[in-house]
Amino acid sequence: MKKILVIDDEKPTLSMFGLFLGAMDFDVAIAENGATGIELFKKERPDIVLTDIKMPGMDGLEVLKKLKEIDPSVPVVVVTGHGDTALEQEALSLNAAGFIHKPIEREEIESVLSRV
Amino acid sequence: MRYLSNKFKAASLKNKIFFSSLAVLFLLSFIIALFTRWILFTSLTSELKLRGKGIAGSIAESCRGYILTENIPELTSLLFNERLGERKYLIAYIFVLGKDNSVLAHTFIDKFPNEIMNADCFDKNGVHPSILIKVRGEEVFDIAAPVEEGIYQIGSVHIGLKKEHIDNLMAKLRTTFLGFLSAITILFFWISNLLSKYISKPITELTRISDEISRGNLDASQSSIGSIKGNHGPTGPGDEVMQLSRSFYNMTNRLKISQNDLRESENKYRSLFVSGPNPIFVLDRQTMEILDINPSAEETFGFNKKATLGKLFTDFGRFEYEDKDPIEIIKKGWPDGYILTTNVRFYAKRSSQPLYIRVRACPAQYSKREALILSAIDITEMVEQEEQLIQTSKMATLGQMAAGIAHELNQPLNAIKLGNEYLTMMVEKGNKIPDDGLARVASEVSGQVDRASEIINRLREFGRKTDFAKERVDINTNIKNVIRIIGKQLSIDNIKVKLELDDDLPLILAHNNRMEQVIFNLITNSRDAIRVVERADTSITIKTFHENDSVVLEIRDTGSGIPKDLMEKIFDPFFTTKEVGKGMGLGLAIIYGIVKDYEGDIIVESEEGIGTTFIQRFPAFHPED
Numbered sequence: 001m002k003k004i005l006v007i008d009d010e011k012p013t014l015s016m017f018g019l020f021l022g023a024m025d026f027d028v029a030i031a032e033n034g035a036t037g038i039e040l041f042k043k044e045r046p047d048i049v050l051t052d053i054k055m056p057g058m059d060g061l062e063v064l065k066k067l068k069e070i071d072p073s074v075p076v077v078v079v080t081g082h083g084d085t086a087l088e089q090e091a092l093s094l095n096a097a098g099f100i101h102k103p104i105e106r107e108e109i110e111s112v113l114s115r116v
Numbered sequence: 117m118r119y120l121s122n123k124f125k126a127a128s129l130k131n132k133i134f135f136s137s138l139a140v141l142f143l144l145s146f147i148i149a150l151f152t153r154w155i156l157f158t159s160l161t162s163e164l165k166l167r168g169k170g171i172a173g174s175i176a177e178s179c180r181g182y183i184l185t186e187n188i189p190e191l192t193s194l195l196f197n198e199r200l201g202e203r204k205y206l207i208a209y210i211f212v213l214g215k216d217n218s219v220l221a222h223t224f225i226d227k228f229p230n231e232i233m234n235a236d237c238f239d240k241n242g243v244h245p246s247i248l249i250k251v252r253g254e255e256v257f258d259i260a261a262p263v264e265e266g267i268y269q270i271g272s273v274h275i276g277l278k279k280e281h282i283d284n285l286m287a288k289l290r291t292t293f294l295g296f297l298s299a300i301t302i303l304f305f306w307i308s309n310l311l312s313k314y315i316s317k318p319i320t321e322l323t324r325i326s327d328e329i330s331r332g333n334l335d336a337s338q339s340s341i342g343s344i345k346g347n348h349g350p351t352g353p354g355d356e357v358m359q360l361s362r363s364f365y366n367m368t369n370r371l372k373i374s375q376n377d378l379r380e381s382e383n384k385y386r387s388l389f390v391s392g393p394n395p396i397f398v399l400d401r402q403t404m405e406i407l408d409i410n411p412s413a414e415e416t417f418g419f420n421k422k423a424t425l426g427k428l429f430t431d432f433g434r435f436e437y438e439d440k441d442p443i444e445i446i447k448k449g450w451p452d453g454y455i456l457t458t459n460v461r462f463y464a465k466r467s468s469q470p471l472y473i474r475v476r477a478c479p480a481q482y483s484k485r486e487a488l489i490l491s492a493i494d495i496t497e498m499v500e501q502e503e504q505l506i507q508t509s510k511m512a513t514l515g516q517m518a519a520g521i522a523h524e525l526n527q528p529l530n531a532i533k534l535g536n537e538y539l540t541m542m543v544e545k546g547n548k549i550p551d552d553g554l555a556r557v558a559s560e561v562s563g564q565v566d567r568a569s570e571i572i573n574r575l576r577e578f579g580r581k582t583d584f585a586k587e588r589v590d591i592n593t594n595i596k597n598v599i600r601i602i603g604k605q606l607s608i609d610n611i612k613v614k615l616e617l618d619d620d621l622p623l624i625l626a627h628n629n630r631m632e633q634v635i636f637n638l639i640t641n642s643r644d645a646i647r648v649v650e651r652a653d654t655s656i657t658i659k660t661f662h663e664n665d666s667v668v669l670e671i672r673d674t675g676s677g678i679p680k681d682l683m684e685k686i687f688d689p690f691f692t693t694k695e696v697g698k699g700m701g702l703g704l705a706i707i708y709g710i711v712k713d714y715e716g717d718i719i720v721e722s723e724e725g726i727g728t729t730f731i732q733r734f735p736a737f738h739p740e741d
Contacts (some may be wrong), residue, residue: 012560016534019553023541038480040377054523056607067712081526106541 003027005046007037007063008079009055015051019111024113034058038066041074049076050100053087061087064094075116079104124173130312130318137308138301145297156289160282165259168277170260171203179212180263182219183271192221208276211544212263215270221483232258232274248279255279257592268347274414318357322364330370347535394491401446401479401486401690402427408482416494417464417471429490433473434583446488450479460492461479461584464695474501502709503581509706510633514579516640520605524571528564535560574601578636582627584715588737589626589637591669595658598635606639611646612655621660622736626714634710638671638730645675645728666733677724684722716721 004026006017015029020029029044031037034051035058041049049067053060064076075097080087082101091099098112124132175198180192195210209221211232222228227617229251256276263271304391334712389396395413399406406429415433436459445456456477461470477490512523535557542549573595599613606613639656646654651674659670678686685691691707711718714734722728 010531012531012564013527013534016531016538017562019556020534020538020541023538023545024548043409054608056610059608083521099710104530105533105538106537109537 001025001027002048003044004048004050005029005037005041005044006050007031007055007060008050008052009033009035010052012036013052020109032045032080034063034066035059037063037064038070039066042070045071047075048097048113049074049080051076052079053084053091054081061090061094064091064096068095077112100107125339128312129316130309132307133312134308137304141295143302145293149293152293153286153289157282157286159526160285162259164257164277164282167206168257168275169261171198172259172273172545175210175212175275176261176263176580179273180265183212183263184265185702186219192223195221195223206277206281208251208254208278210273213274219626220271224426240651249276251276259445295311315357318361329371341511346625354567370394376692392491394493395473397488397490397492398480399429399484399488399490401488402448404443404488404520407487409486413492418460419464432464433462435460446477454478458586459495462492470584476543477534499584499688506630506633506706506710509579509703510579511627511641513633513636513703514575517602517605520602520608521571521575523608524601525568528568532561533565542669554599571601576712578629578632580629583631583705586625587626588623588739589628589631590621590623591631591660591667591734592619592621592636594628594631595660595669598632598639599658601634602639602643606643606656607649609643610654612653614655614657616657616659618661620662622662622738624714624734625737627735630710634707635669636730637672637707641703642671642673642675642728645673645677648676649674649725662736665734665736669732669734670729672727672729673725677726677728678722679724683720683722 002025004021005100006014006021006028008014008017009032011032014032015066018028019029026048027046029040029046031040034055037049040060049063052059058066058115060078060080060103061108064078066072067076072095077098077100078088078091078096078100079100080091088099097116100109100112124135124181175194179191181201182188182194191212195212197209199207209223211224211228212220212221219228230557232249232251234356235329236378249256255277256279258274258276260272260274262269263273291446389410392410393412395416396410397406398408406424406427409419409421409424409549413419414424430443442456442458445454456475458475458477460475462473463470472495473492474495475490475492475511480487480489481505536549538553539549539557577597578601595615595617599615603613635658639658642656646656654674656674657670657672658670659668661668661670682693687704692703709734711734716732716734718732719729720728720730
C-alpha cells in the first residue's frame with residue numbers, strides 16, 4: 001500500500017481527499033500547511049506528495065522546493081486552478097511530477113497517480 | 117323719544133344741521149314771542165285803561181251839571197254823542213250811575229244788561245278799578261270815573277272799552293311775527309342747505325371715492341378727488357374740509373404709488389415663476405397640497421396644471437431622509453432663514469420610472485395660506501451617470517479580483533467534486549460505502565454549497581446598483597463583508613489583516629454597497645502596494661472608532677507608500693501609477709466622490725517604504741433627532 005501525503009489549507013478538501021484516496025487504496029497522511037507538511041514528510045516518508053499551490057504562509061512552490069531538497073526523487077504532484085500556466089511553468093522547472101486541476105476529476109488524478 | 121333720537125342719528129348731516137338749528141330758532145322765537153306778547157299786552161292794557169280813565173273823567177266832568185239838574189235826556193244824548201263819536205271803535209258802552217248806584221242813563225239800545233250790575237264795580241273806598249267783564253258775549257274792560265261835586269260823589273261814569281281792539285292789535289302782531297319767522301325759516305333752510313352742501317357734499321364724495329378705492333379703482337378716484345370743490349391741489353390754504361380732501365388726495369396718491377410698486381414686484385416674481393427654467397411648486401405647508409405649479413413643472417413632469425392642483429405633493433414625491441426628516445421641518449419648526457435642501461424621488465405621470473429631483477424649499481405666504489415654495493432640479497440623469505460611473509468602477513474592481521474570486525469559488529467546488537468522485541468510485545467498485553464516509557461527504561457537500569452561495573450572494577450584493585435613498589450603515593458590517601470576499605486571498609498573499617473595530621460605533625447615513633466599494637478599493641490598493649515591496653511582515657490594519665460625533669475609518673498598510681510629489685495627484689481621476697491595463701486610475705477619485713457625498717472627509721498619511729494610511733471621517737447619524 002502506497003503512502004501519500006496531501007498538503008492543502010482547505011480542511012474540507014483535505015477531508016474529502018482522505019476519503020477518496022483511501023478508497024483508491026492509499027495510506028493517506030494530511031497536512032494543513034506547508035510547514036506541517038514538510039515535518040510530516042520527514043517523519044512519514046510518503047511515496048507520493050500532493051500539494052496545493054496557493055496557500056497562506058509557505059505556498060506550494062516553496063513546499064516543492066523544500067521537498068526536493070530533502071529528497072530529489074520524491075514525486076510531488078501540484079494541485080492548481082485552471083489557467084495558472086505561469087505557476088505550472090515554475091513548478092515544472094522545480095521538477096514537479098505532474099499537475100491536477102481543481103475541481104479534481106477522478107480520471108485526471110488516476111492517470112497522474114498511475115504515472116508516478 | 118328714543119324713536120326720535122334714533123331717527124336723528126340716522127338722518128343725514130344736512131338734515132341734522134337744518135333741524136337742530138331750526139329747533140333752536142323756534143325755541144328762541146317762542147320765548148321772545150311770549151315775552152313780547154306779555155309786555156305788549158300789559159302796556160296796551162294799561163294804555164287802554166289810562167285812555168279809558170281820561171275819557172271817563174272828561175265825561176264825568178261834562179255830565180256833572182246834568183246829574184245835578186237831573187236832566188236825563190241831555191245826559192243820555194251826551195253819552196250817545198261820546199259813544200258814537202270818533203271813539204266808537206273803542207267804546208262798547210257808556211253808562212252813568214247815580215248816587216245810589218241807580219242807572220241814570222246808558223247807551224244800550226235795549227234794556228240795560230244786569231250782568232254789569234252784578235259785577236262789583238266799586239270797592240268800598242269808592243275807588244273804581246278797571247275790570248274785565250263779559251257783556252253780551254263781548255269782552256270788555258269796565259272803567260269807571262267818579263262824578264264829584266265838591267267833596268261829595270254824586271255818581272259815577274262807566275265806560276266799557278272793547279278788548280277786541282287789543283286782540284286785533286295782538287293778532288296783527290302775531291301775523292307779522294309768524295310771517296317774519298317763516299321768512300327766517302326759509303332763509304335758514306337755504307343757509308343750512310348751503311352749509312351742509314359745502315361740508316357734507318365733499319364728505320359724501322370722499323365716501324364714494326373710498327368705496328371706489330376699496331373696489332380697487334385707484335385711477336378713477338384720483339381724478340375725482342381733484343374735482344372736489346375747493347381743492348387747491350396737494351398744498352395751500354383752506355378750511356378743514358379742504359384739508360381733509362387734500363390729505364385724502366395725498367393718501368390715495370401714496371396708495372397708488374405703493375400699489376404700483378407692489379404690482380411691479382409681483383409681476384417680476386410672477387415672470388420669474390412663469391419663465392424660470394426650473395420646475396416650481398407652491399405647496400400648502402400643513403397638507404402638502406399643490407397650490408400652484410409653473411409651466412416648467414408642467415413640462416418637466418408632464419403635468420396638466422388643472423388636474424394637478426389640489427393633489428398632494430407627497431402622492432408624487434417621496435422626500436429622502438437626510439440628517440433630519442424634511443416633512444417634520446416643513447410641518448413644524450422652520451428655523452429662521454433656513455432653506456431646506458433635499459432629494460426627492462418623484463413619480464411623475466410621464467413615466468413609470470421615478471425621477472430624482474433635488475429641491476430647495478422655503479416657507480412663504482400664498483393667498484393667506486402658510487405655503488412652501490419648492491423649486492426642483494431634475495437630477496435623474498446626473499444620478500444615473502454617477503451611478504453608472506460607480507458601477508463601472510465597481511465592476512473594474514471585481515474584474516481585478518476575478519482570479520482570486522475564482523480561486524475562492526473553486527475551493528468548495530473542489531471539495532464537493534472530490535466527495536462525489538469518492539462516492540462514484542465506491543459504487544463502481546461495488547464496495548459498500550462506510551457510514552462514516554457517507555456522513556462526512558453529506559455534511560461537507562452541504563457546508564461547501566452554503567459557502568459557495570455565500571460568496572455568490574456577497575458578490576451579487578456588491579455588484580447591485582445603489583438605491584437612491586441613503587440608508588443607515590454600520591461600517592463594521594461593511595468591513596466584515598469585504599473581508600469575507602477577499603480575506604482569503606490576502607492571507608494567500610501572506611498579508612495579515614488586523615481588525616480593530618469599535619463595538620459601539622455609531623451608524624452613518626450612506627449606502628452599504630458604496631461603502632463596501634470604498635473599503636474594497638482601499639484594501640486592494642493596499643494589497644497592490646504591499647506586493648511591490650519585499651517584506652516578511654506585511655499587514656493591513658483596519659480600525660474604526662468615533663470621536664467628536666464623527667465615525668472614523670482607518671485603513672493602514674505596510675506597503676510601498678506614496679512618493680511625496682504624487683500625494684497631491686492621487687485623488688485626480690485617471691491618475692495611476694499602475695501599468696496600462698491594470699487600472700483606470702478612477703479608484704481613489706471615485707472614493708473621494710463617495711466620501712464627500714456622505715459629507716465625509718478623507719485624508720492620506722504616507723511615508724515611502726513604511727506604508728500608507730487612509731483616514732475617513734463621516735458624521736454620525738442620530739436617528740432620535
